[in-house]
Amino acid sequence: MNASLPQALDQALAAAVRAPSPQNTQPWQFVVDGPRIEVWLDRERVLAVADPIAREARLSCGAAVYNLVLTLRVNGIRARVRVLPDPAERDLLAVISIEGNTRSSTMDRRLAEAVHRRQTNRRPMFDRPVPVSARAQLRSAALAEGGQLEFLDGSGRYAQVAALVRRAETAQSTDEEYLAEAASWTGRAADSPDGVPIVAFGPPAEGPGTVSLRSSHQNPSIAPRPFEQDPVLAAVLTRDRGTAAEVRAGMIMQRVLLTATAEGLATSFLSQPFEARETRTHLLEVFHRLGDVHTLLRIGYGLPTRMTARRPAAEVTTVRTPAR
Numbered sequence: 001m002n003a004s005l006p007q008a009l010d011q012a013l014a015a016a017v018r019a020p021s022p023q024n025t026q027p028w029q030f031v032v033d034g035p036r037i038e039v040w041l042d043r044e045r046v047l048a049v050a051d052p053i054a055r056e057a058r059l060s061c062g063a064a065v066y067n068l069v070l071t072l073r074v075n076g077i078r079a080r081v082r083v084l085p086d087p088a089e090r091d092l093l094a095v096i097s098i099e100g101n102t103r104s105s106t107m108d109r110r111l112a113e114a115v116h117r118r119q120t121n122r123r124p125m126f127d128r129p130v131p132v133s134a135r136a137q138l139r140s141a142a143l144a145e146g147g148q149l150e151f152l153d154g155s156g157r158y159a160q161v162a163a164l165v166r167r168a169e170t171a172q173s174t175d176e177e178y179l180a181e182a183a184s185w186t187g188r189a190a191d192s193p194d195g196v197p198i199v200a201f202g203p204p205a206e207g208p209g210t211v212s213l214r215s216s217h218q219n220p221s222i223a224p225r226p227f228e229q230d231p232v233l234a235a236v237l238t239r240d241r242g243t244a245a246e247v248r249a250g251m252i253m254q255r256v257l258l259t260a261t262a263e264g265l266a267t268s269f270l271s272q273p274f275e276a277r278e279t280r281t282h283l284l285e286v287f288h289r290l291g292d293v294h295t296l297l298r299i300g301y302g303l304p305t306r307m308t309a310r311r312p313a314a315e316v317t318t319v320r321t322p323a324r
């Protein structure tokens with residue numbers, strides 16, 4: 001049986017805040033105005049050094065929008081999303097309007113169930129290939145949201161991207177401003193409602209890999225472990241560019257991440273080359289024939305880690321008019 005609208009909306013907002021965000025900053029605010037839900041960028045939570053133009057924050061809000069609408073749908077509620085509906089309010093990233101009833105698909109229910117299990121996995125992945133069928137599902141997930149997921153192995157882009165990740169990681173690991181910002185959001189207690197707790201860190205890598213995960217998310221007090229030599233990497237792309245494309249890319253990214261979770265795959269992000277000044281333009285150039293690249297994901301099989309907490313939805317929601 002479907003939940004009532006207020007119940008469904010509570011569930012949807014609880015799902016929205018499970019979206020990933022850089023350093024678990026949760027840069028979102030929601031306003032409920034009857035059958036309309038506004039999703040606002042929270043400027044106070046944008047990473048000034050790593051993400052000065054709020055690109056990653058907009059991706060995160062897009063992911064929250066995806067979780068919200070998906071959860072309404074599995075409760076039988078049809079909602080329309082308008083991205084950047086008001087040119088005068090650039091931080092109003094999306095308006096979700098409840099329009100009536102719908103039926104959810106088996107796929108919707110599988111993805112909605114994955115919302116509360118998806119996590120960023122910074123541990124080594126198993127030596128087990130990602131099968132062709134799973135890759136096809138992940139690609140279809142991106143296509144279904146109007147985007148593209150490009151697997152990099154087997155293309156010349158792999159080595160180029162891996163080199164940019166290593167270069168950006170080296171730049172960031174000696175950048176005092178970046179390190180201070182990262183330190184202010186990481187290394188927190190397991191139940192911290194925001195930021196990245198130490199329990200979500202990975203072990204340090206034993207030996208140099210082709211790709212470097214963020215050293216600021218490694219726990220130096222645990223023994224180094226060998227990571228996969230050539231991790232499976234995939235890029236989320238859109239045809240168009242700009243801030244609206246970034247919000248949509250967040251929705252695409254989230255559908256890919258939830259599909260991966262539903263398929264039993266682990267995922268993590270490699271955002272260093274987007275953030276470091278030295279590498280960002282090069283990264284965009286590597287993909288420019290395909291479109292605009294928004295995020296790089298590492299995908300494989302691995303042991304689950306501890307879930308990272310969130311601020312409760314009520315803390316980030318203002319109710320102007322209750323939904324009935």
Ligand SMILES: Cc1cc2nc3c(=O)[nH]c(=O)nc-3n(C[C@H](O)[C@H](O)[C@H](O)COP(=O)(O)O)c2cc1C
Nearest residue numbers: 020021022023024056059119120217269270271308
């Ligand atoms: C746009 C974006 C970029 C991210 N970049 C990185 C990254 O480079 N390295 C990393 O370890 N995690 C990265 N993350 C993951 C966040 O740290 C993670 O989502 C957050 O800590 C919440 O944890 P959870 O994903 O396990 O729920 C990124 C997340 C988003 C949305």
